[in-house]
Amino acid sequence: MSESSVGWSQDPKVPTGAVEGTLEQRGVEGTLAAGLDLKVRSQWSYARMRFFRHRLALGGLIGLIVIFGAGIFAGEIAPYGYAQIDLSHILQGPSHAHYFGTDALGRDQYTRVLWGIRTSMEVGVFVAFLSTIVGLIVGAVAGYYGGWMDNLLMQITDLVLTLPLLAILLTATALLGQGSQWRVSLILVFFFWTTTARVVRGVYLSLREKEYVEAAKASGAGDARLMFRHILPNTLGPVVVNATLAVGTAILVEAALSFLGFGIKPPTPSLGVLISDAQQSPTTPSGGSAWWLTIFPGLTLVAIVLCVNFVGDGLRDALDPQQRRVRACPAAQERRSRRRVQDRRRDRPCSGRRLVRALPR
Numbered sequence: 001m002s003e004s005s006v007g008w009s010q011d012p013k014v015p016t017g018a019v020e021g022t023l024e025q026r027g028v029e030g031t032l033a034a035g036l037d038l039k040v041r042s043q044w045s046y047a048r049m050r051f052f053r054h055r056l057a058l059g060g061l062i063g064l065i066v067i068f069g070a071g072i073f074a075g076e077i078a079p080y081g082y083a084q085i086d087l088s089h090i091l092q093g094p095s096h097a098h099y100f101g102t103d104a105l106g107r108d109q110y111t112r113v114l115w116g117i118r119t120s121m122e123v124g125v126f127v128a129f130l131s132t133i134v135g136l137i138v139g140a141v142a143g144y145y146g147g148w149m150d151n152l153l154m155q156i157t158d159l160v161l162t163l164p165l166l167a168i169l170l171t172a173t174a175l176l177g178q179g180s181q182w183r184v185s186l187i188l189v190f191f192f193w194t195t196t197a198r199v200v201r202g203v204y205l206s207l208r209e210k211e212y213v214e215a216a217k218a219s220g221a222g223d224a225r226l227m228f229r230h231i232l233p234n235t236l237g238p239v240v241v242n243a244t245l246a247v248g249t250a251i252l253v254e255a256a257l258s259f260l261g262f263g264i265k266p267p268t269p270s271l272g273v274l275i276s277d278a279q280q281s282p283t284t285p286s287g288g289s290a291w292w293l294t295i296f297p298g299l300t301l302v303a304i305v306l307c308v309n310f311v312g313d314g315l316r317d318a319l320d321p322q323q324r325r326v327r328a329c330p331a332a333q334e335r336r337s338r339r340r341v342q343d344r345r346r347d348r349p350c351s352g353r354r355l356v357r358a359l360p361r
Contacts, residue, residue, distance in 0.1 A: 050318040057314020060307035067304055071117030078111035083267045091284045094292055101292040103277065112269045113296055119270040120251045120304070123181050127188045127250035132243040134189065135196025140227050143204025154201070157194045165191060173262045181264050184257065188250055196242050203235045237319030244315055248308030255301055271301045
């Protein structure tokens, strides 16, 4: 590699920055002379490129599209009705007629898993969307105004965080929301907005003192316009990541409540209800266990949560590249320590990969 390619100056009288600027200018002029257009990429385009380079995130996105697509079109894909009873095919294993077998009432398990995906998807997306909206408003108001408003809202947030989640959820669903997925979702929203509120509040505290916010305020912009027009777009990265991860968490919590008997009630199928029913099913006519009643809903639930977490990790790396650098810092330091070179002038280790030539006075 030549010295000019790494930013060194061939002539000691010419500053390095001048050489770099000349090379960059020549590259732009050459591109324009060749008839090529210079495409300016936005931050979102770079984020999209980084996301699609994340293999696990891309695989998780494809998996979510397949699984959620099957749940959305369950009415067209399912060969039977989810409440259709067939007493002549009780507790039969997987076959060509019933891909995932049948339950204790002869209902097709494959059909019930598809409808369970739809129910769990509705709960997860609804909880993530509504809790993100609530947390975004609370965090924006607290971070922008500060003072007693910030103290009041954060004390309420800390109070909700200190509540025992499982005990309060069991009590609330038993008294208010047992049976319907929408009532269960509203109860979950009450506990899920706190994480988004704290994240948004921290970002607003750091952004409200920026120069562009001061300029917009000097031009006559009101508080609402400053919060949601100028500051909000710069907080969408962590907000999107938290909303994505909230989908998987909400699906897991709903499944746990339904498994314990305090969530969605039959005949509405959900993955937690299917796993709970499998624990109460008797043995098959041949004396074996109906393993398919637990395995298929459980694997579906695990696949959904894994795909959501992969997508969330990919969004975090794409929208916040510094997070990836921080996590890779120990490995990068170890690699740099192995590549240290000897300084030619002082005969001691130098951790840099580029030597800077002193300019003559």
